[in-house]
Amino acid sequence: AAALDPRTRRLTEERSVLGPAYRLFYRNPVHLVRGQGARLWDADGVEYLDVYNNVASVGHANPRVVDAMTRQASALNTHTRYLHENILNYAEDILSTMPPEIDRIMFQCTGSEANDLAVRVAQTYTGGEGVIVTAEAYHGNSALTSKLSPALGTAQELGLTMRTIPTPDTYRLVIDGKPADECTAQEFGAWMAGEVRKAVADMERHGIRFAALLADSIFSSDGVYPDPVGYLQPVIDTVHELGGVWIADEVQPGFTRTGDAFWGFERQGIVPDVVTSGKPMANGLPTSLMATRHEVLEPFAASIPYFNTFGGNPVCMAAAQETLNVMRDEDTMGNAKRVGAIFKQAVTDLMADHPCIGDVRGAGLYIGCEIVAPGTKDPDQPTALDILETLRDHHVLTSVCGRFGNILKLRPPLVFTEDDVDMFISAFATTLEELGC
Ligand code: PMP
Numbered sequence: 001a002a003a004l005d006p007r008t009r010r011l012t013e014e015r016s017v018l019g020p021a022y023r024l025f026y027r028n029p030v031h032l033v034r035g036q037g038a039r040l041w042d043a044d045g046v047e048y049l050d051v052y053n054n055v056a057s058v059g060h061a062n063p064r065v066v067d068a069m070t071r072q073a074s075a076l077n078t079h080t081r082y083l084h085e086n087i088l089n090y091a092e093d094i095l096s097t098m099p100p101e102i103d104r105i106m107f108q109c110t111g112s113e114a115n116d117l118a119v120r121v122a123q124t125y126t127g128g129e130g131v132i133v134t135a136e137a138y139h140g141n142s143a144l145t146s147k148l149s150p151a152l153g154t155a156q157e158l159g160l161t162m163r164t165i166p167t168p169d170t171y172r173l174v175i176d177g178k179p180a181d182e183c184t185a186q187e188f189g190a191w192m193a194g195e196v197r198k199a200v201a202d203m204e205r206h207g208i209r210f211a212a213l214l215a216d217s218i219f220s221s222d223g224v225y226p227d228p229v230g231y232l233q234p235v236i237d238t239v240h241e242l243g244g245v246w247i248a249d250e251v252q253p254g255f256t257r258t259g260d261a262f263w264g265f266e267r268q269g270i271v272p273d274v275v276t277s278g279k280p281m282a283n284g285l286p287t288s289l290m291a292t293r294h295e296v297l298e299p300f301a302a303s304i305p306y307f308n309t310f311g312g313n314p315v316c317m318a319a320a321q322e323t324l325n326v327m328r329d330e331d332t333m334g335n336a337k338r339v340g341a342i343f344k345q346a347v348t349d350l351m352a353d354h355p356c357i358g359d360v361r362g363a364g365l366y367i368g369c370e371i372v373a374p375g376t377k378d379p380d381q382p383t384a385l386d387i388l389e390t391l392r393d394h395h396v397l398t399s400v401c402g403r404f405g406n407i408l409k410l411r412p413p414l415v416f417t418e419d420d421v422d423m424f425i426s427a428f429a430t431t432l433e434e435l436g437c
Contacts, residue, residue, distance in 0.1 A: 004028060007043065025399065026392050035060025038413045038420050040397070049423050051398040051412045057255055057280035058326040059415040065283045068322035069315050077315045080107075080308070086317035093324060097262045098291060099271045105291040107312030111251040111278030112140025114288040117306070118247045118274045119144055119212065121292060124300035126245060128209030129161040132199050136167050136403045138221040139214055139249055148214060151221045161208050163199035167222040167403065168192055168231070171359045171370060172377055185230035192231065193238040200242045210244045212274075217264035218253035223402030224361060224368025224409065226258065232268040245296065248272035251288075252366070255280040256327055256414060259337030259364025267363065280414070282319040286310065332414040336364035339416050343367060346425045347410070356383055356437035367410040368401070374437075379404035386435055387428075394427040 004012065012029055015022065030048065034041040037059040040048040050060070058065065072086070080087065091105045108114045123129055131148055133139065138151040146152060147159035166173070168188070173180040175191045183191070200210045217232060219225040236246045253264025254277045261267040263275070273296055278288030288311070310316070327333070344367050348360045358372030370377075371384040384406040391398060401409040412420065 007031070025388075025397075027389055028392065030392065030397065038416050046395060048395045048397050049412075049420060049427070051396060051410050051416075051420075051424055053397075053413055054252065054257065054411050055279045055284050056413045057257075058283050058323055058330065058332065059413050062283055062323075062326060064326055065319050065322045069285060069319040072315045072318035075314075077313050079310070080312045084314050084317075086314045086321065087312045090317045090321045090324075093321065094289065095291065098275060099266075101271060101293050102275060102291050104294050104297045105289055106297075106306065106308075107316070108278075108288040108290065108308050109286040109310050109316075110140070111249070111276065111288050112142045112145050113308070113311070114251075114276035114278055114290045115139045115145045115148070115214065115247070115249060116142045117290045118276050118292075119148070119214065120304075121290070121297055121300045122212035122245045122247060122274060124303075125296045125298075126209070126211045126243060128211035128244070130163065130200070130203040130208040130210045130212075131159070131161065132163050132165055132196060132210075132213045132244075134167050134215060134219060134222050135164045136222040137164075137214070137216065137219075139216075161203070163202055165192065165195035165199055168219055168225045169223065170225050170227065170361070183228070185228040186234065188228060189231040189234035193234040196235060196238050196242070200244070210242055212245045212247050213239045214247040214249060216249040216252050217268050217270075218258065218363065218366055220252040220366070220409070220411075221401050223370075223407045224366060226253075226267075226363035226366070227361065229260075229267060230269055232265070232270050236270045236272070245273035246270070247274040247276065250275055250277040251279050252411075253363075256333035256336055257364055257366055257411075259333060259335075259340050262333065281323065282316055283323045285316045285319040287316040287320050327414070330415065333364075335416070336414055339418060339421060340364040340367070342418060343410070343416070343421045343424070346421055347428070350425070350429060350432065354432045354437060356380060356432070362410070365412055365414060365416055367408075369408040369410060370402075371406045371408065371437075379406035381406040383435065383437055384408060387431055387437075390431040390434060391427055394431060396424055396427040 031043045032040050033043050038050045133148050136151050138149045139145045170180040248265040258267045265272050274292040276290050281287045351357045355374035358370040371380050373380050
């Protein structure tokens, strides 16, 4: 801490009032005051490249979204016990992006709340309690969803009715003697479906009835596993055969992120029973959704009232609507596909000179880059963390994910440009040279 400038040190020390659960990024913390597109500026006017923030989906401080939310805030903000056009117009518009079966939607403020509600809806519909998640999943911070979030670590008590299936690790898994990355979607999906069967069998042995599989179709906190496209079909078929529902957690892959489709589940060619999302939805205002088929919602909604003081309010709905409008007008899906492909190729090209890069995978503007001990697939978290700190010194912000914390998570705002890619690659190449890896 001695090397920190006095203001950074003071702000860092003052954070003790927030308690130790809040974790700062970086040994030399960043104090941001302004943003635009994928660029950020700190209190000294230093410019940074944001390669991490999926909340500012249409760019930091997007003027159209700022204008829409301030106009509505100057007129009225209230809750859902009164009539208002904004929530109805947005509900119709966002449902039009989903499969026609999904015809009911409710709004919350966070992804945690959306998943919490989704699990309650699924449990009431199926009459079961058991929920399956992947081994490194993160689904939220509420009492219910934190117990469905093994990524929080061993100190977190996990739910007694929760079961995990392994991370669909296409880089390391070997299935029936065949490396996973050589498996077809059908073969890989059959393996995963088998894991679901085992988890449900274990629930049944303990007298727990299966309710839902809750999954993020890009498996982001597990380490980013988007391919092979189609592998989730055998898994959802098995979930349905066993009497459960599929809750698609679209907090990460939704809203055009993968470049191939508006939704991550759509890219995988499946129709989930329940959809949740949040982060990218309103460009920074706390807004989330839980959408489902009317018959799935009915048993819960007919018996239990739901009120969310801030969820679906006119200001958040105005911000969500304008975010969606910008996504369409600026074709963020096309941008994620085009710039994402250039980005992934450019990172892949660095593998030739930098043996610490073991694998580069991803879809659209969601890229995972494995940092390993050269010549092996052994995760190298210390080097990954050195890379993060060095990138930060070169004014590039990103983070890591996965069980071993060694996978760089490259997930910029959806308006990331080719210039932004060039800036990242130049800083990343310099970083790898400096670290000699
Ligand atoms: N689901 C996933 C897949 C997430 O990544 C997150 C947040 N990182 C959440 C749910 C929880 O969202 P929130 O922080 O808005 O509660």
